[in-house]
Amino acid sequence: MPQIHIGVLMGSSSDWDTMHHAVQILQQFGIAFEAKVVSAHRMPDDMFAYAEQAADRGIRAIIAGAGGAAHLPGMLAAKTTVPVLGVPVASKHLSGVDSLHSIVQMPKGIPVATFAIGQAGAANAALFAVAMLANDNPALRAKLDAFRAEQTEAARAMALPITG
Numbered sequence: 472m473p474q475i476h477i478g479v480l481m482g483s484s485s486d487w488d489t490m491h492h493a494v495q496i497l498q499q500f501g502i503a504f505e506a507k508v509v510s511a512h513r514m515p516d517d518m519f520a521y522a523e524q525a526a527d528r529g530i531r532a533i534i535a536g537a538g539g540a541a542h543l544p545g546m547l548a549a550k551t552t553v554p555v556l557g558v559p560v561a562s563k564h565l566s567g568v569d570s571l572h573s574i575v576q577m578p579k580g581i582p583v584a585t586f587a588i589g590q591a592g593a594a595n596a597a598l599f600a601v602a603m604l605a606n607d608n609p610a611l612r613a614k615l616d617a618f619r620a621e622q623t624e625a626a627r628a629m630a631l632p633i634t635g
């Protein structure tokens with residue numbers, strides 16, 4: 472079994488619609504990852520166990536997505552020095568502003584890198600994790616550079632529906 476480098480955790484299977492955008496990026500870049508539901512409120516002991524074991528397991532970053540009272544990223548970060556990348560999932564009642572505030576407003580000393588609400592945040596958290604791994608992996612950096620170059624070309628080729 473390959474060494475898992477990135478953990479993708481989420482508070483509920485209902486977060487998958489958002490968090491699969493992170494997984495897609497990791498798959499695209501060939502990163503060894505695991506994805507699991509680990510709920511801060513419903514599975515607190517599992518959450519702490521995951522955080523406590525992450526460094527010894529060789530996990531290089533944890534992408535954690537949650538919605539509403541989104542304590543998962545912050546409480547993982549409280550228990551590990553492995554970098555935690557937090558993804559606010561859009562919630563039913565407050566559209567994810569609650570999730571964003573829960574994740575971003577960490578007390579000084581316990582950082583969580585916080586991304587945008589929803590699928591852009593999930594994808595960008597994964598791209599950020601790829602960039603971290605690319606620091607000591609030139610082949611991965613080349614893939615990331617190629618990804619950026621493709622995006623640039625796609626933007627240059629964008630047409631607007633103007634006639635006349």
Ligand code: RP5
Nearest residue numbers: 482483485486537538539560
């Ligand atoms: C959070 O509560 C989860 O991260 C999810 O975004 C939200 C709702 O969970 P479910 O009620 O859909 O399981 O803990």
